[in-house]
Amino acid sequence: MLKPQVMEQLKKIVGAENFATGAQELICYGYDATQMEFLPDCVVHPADANEVSQILKLANVEKFPVFPRGAGSGFTGGALPKGGGVVLVTTRMNKILRIDTDNLVAEVEPGVVTEQFQIEVEKLGLFYPPDPASLKFSTLGGNVAECAGGPRAVKYGVTKDFVMGLEVVVPTGEIIRTGGETVKGVVGYDLTKLLCGSEGTLGIITKIIFKLLPYPAAKKTMLTVFDSIDGAAQAVSTIIKGKIIPTTLEFMDHATLTCVDRRFNLGLPAEGRAVLLIEVDGDPDLIEKQAGAIHDLIQPLGLVQFRVAKNAAESEELWRVRRLVSPSLRDVNPDKFNEDIVVPRSKVPDVIRKIEVIQQRYDIPIVNFGHAGDGNIHVNIMIDKSQAGQEEKAHQAIKEVFQAALDLGGTMSGEHGVGLAKQPYIPLELSAEQIGVMQGIKRALDPNNILNPGKMFPA
Amino acid sequence: MLKPQVMEQLKKIVGAENFATGAQELICYGYDATQMEFLPDCVVHPADANEVSQILKLANVEKFPVFPRGAGSGFTGGALPKGGGVVLVTTRMNKILRIDTDNLVAEVEPGVVTEQFQIEVEKLGLFYPPDPASLKFSTLGGNVAECAGGPRAVKYGVTKDFVMGLEVVVPTGEIIRTGGETVKGVVGYDLTKLLCGSEGTLGIITKIIFKLLPYPAAKKTMLTVFDSIDGAAQAVSTIIKGKIIPTTLEFMDHATLTCVDRRFNLGLPAEGRAVLLIEVDGDPDLIEKQAGAIHDLIQPLGLVQFRVAKNAAESEELWRVRRLVSPSLRDVNPDKFNEDIVVPRSKVPDVIRKIEVIQQRYDIPIVNFGHAGDGNIHVNIMIDKSQAGQEEKAHQAIKEVFQAALDLGGTMSGEHGVGLAKQPYIPLELSAEQIGVMQGIKRALDPNNILNPGKMFPA
Known part of the structure; x- marks a missing residue:
């Protein structure tokens, strides 16, 4: 007190x-x-x-x-x-300080809401790609602190890839600048990236310099339905091996489709077992060509439906399938644990099969969807907490899901971070030596353990 | 001893x-x-x-x-x-361990020569973009430790942007892994990027996991000559504002052109005061369109020559102008200090003007060329060390060049690093508080100051 x-x-x-x-x-x-x-x-x-x-x-x-x-x-x-x-x-520090259209750079305060920033840069024909699901309310400072991701990371990368520099108050109270406004810069250690994803344990961000891109000239959305999980998962690797890097490659498994279709009657084909929502962006002629090439590449993989949006309204309609996922899930069970494992993208079918086994062993519904293009799958463990033992079972299942991802060369979190929720599982992923180095950095920057103490690493 | x-x-x-x-x-x-x-x-x-x-x-x-x-x-x-x-x-650790065409990832040992790696990935239709001038002999471990750049950084970024994970021996001797093989991953601090560009002061890299891209389908090279430095520098911003991000935007000033032309007789137009060597890559139709758009965008800026290579041989011929720069410089004076300042790209004309003033003040020839697309200019201070006082004058001039870049929001090194050569100038760029944080990290990882002691920061 x-x-x-x-x-x-x-x-x-x-x-x-x-x-x-x-x-x-x-x-x-x-x-x-x-x-x-x-x-x-x-x-x-x-x-x-x-x-x-x-x-x-x-x-x-x-x-x-x-x-x-x-x-x-x-x-x-x-x-x-x-x-x-x-x-x-940090929400009082909510000004967009400048958007520099010559150098494709913006400087903002941490309390700016992500979507608000996107709207402002888009007015100038520019593009800030990171698009976490929370973008309508999450702040850019939080996005940087957690290194937020989103569907467009396949092509564009995550928040960290757009952070060029910061103003940060370090735990001992000194105000420092990190990085700068230039793409290149190698004087001193990269404190900028160290701060990104440090979850508020190494400093408090008070200004952010973001890199921007030209806004893509056009985009094209495709809804593709496969007769097997494997077909959809193979499609991801096949497209990228075919030298096309889509903006998004969103995956929904059969359990997800069942939830959405039962509730919203989207008329997906009965033989559909998995969906990939694919979007490409860029030059209008090029994406037209890419859409054709994608169709030809994935046709042999058990494709049972291929719908291309002809305009923005149709694109919105296709995205609706993905957007309705979250509201549908509660029909399965009232409570969910939403994890966000990542595996190398070619390992998506393997991890889905492993999760299937875990689901059967614990007899808990698990619904999988997410960003297949970068191997980032949201694993939703659906339980009813009011039933005795379910929460305990869920925690056991989660641990096995994490281990499955790690065994396949992945990570237990692609976007959500560690915080308190994943702290107990850290030793599954990081060695004692890795943790030791990270704790050393924390102690060096925060000798009195003031900032977000007890987070990230096991106490 | x-x-x-x-x-x-x-x-x-x-x-x-x-x-x-x-x-x-x-x-x-x-x-x-x-x-x-x-x-x-x-x-x-x-x-x-x-x-x-x-x-x-x-x-x-x-x-x-x-x-x-x-x-x-x-x-x-x-x-x-x-x-x-x-x-x-590290050169005995010289194996390319694997190139994973499904996940666009490669794992290598640090002693692999950069160009050798590029050749091997290109055989598989893949692309490792970083292209430091030393690529025929420099090692990938050195590239990571220094965060090497190159002409293609405008579009693709620098070495750091392709490093996904490392195996590192930390200064106290523990072997750790950092990062991984997935684009997303937020468990723990980003030690990978902290190690990139740490110049061998925080760990010895023993394995590197690189991200790869599909090899671009085609490329197009353009040699453009302007009647003023300002025209060429404005062209850079104009092209990027025009929503085209070229692969390279190489700049040569009048002094550079004079050197090259005097020695190699390239027949550049007499009214030429600056050259931009522009390359775009990607879909063949798209780059055709981009070449046309670039011409139209830069035409009003004092363009006196616009040559487009029709094939690979012609492209090589255009690149020859750039490649001949270094061998020509010694005609000016026998000794050079090659600096690599960076400014926001719209500030290139300003920094060139400031360098012009410095040149006149010290009466030393200064030749400028480099990667204008990312504002990274190689400033070559040409002296004759055998003449008394020239070296001293050069050091004074260098300090002023650094200050000019910093005053314009830039950095004193984009690619070459700090090492011993730029150590005395660090306090020009980093505050005492920034240096304090970096020294704290160094002490945390290397309590006995074993690894590359005395480098990076002022003693």
């Missing part, structure tokens, strides 16, 4: 209207998209790096923990104030 | 035939592409990570410095054994 005089100092730093200790506020800033909740001692909404710096300097003197938070849309508890302390909300 | 019994232990680890103390060997492994030289105590050629680990563990017990080295082609002394110690050469 923070001392009253420390609370007073915090209130002075951010101003009374940006400081809260009321029960409502504490509850509002104590949850995220996991089902975990922890109450902080207080919530602060600093205006800039200077206030963040003062808060962290005070924290190092008074030894209280600080938990940075964007929109709180994380899936692993990375922003949750476990053990209590100060939640530091 | 290493104790004789320590030398004996090193000889035992790598085998007598892979251990050397003879004067010839010491001299051969004590220089690089700078004009600096330092003699090590001995040279070891380990076979694998296990031997590297044993060497570093011994180094931590006996407290001797270790200097990892690839081909020794570095421009800043990053591999030089200043102060003596052990040079650890």
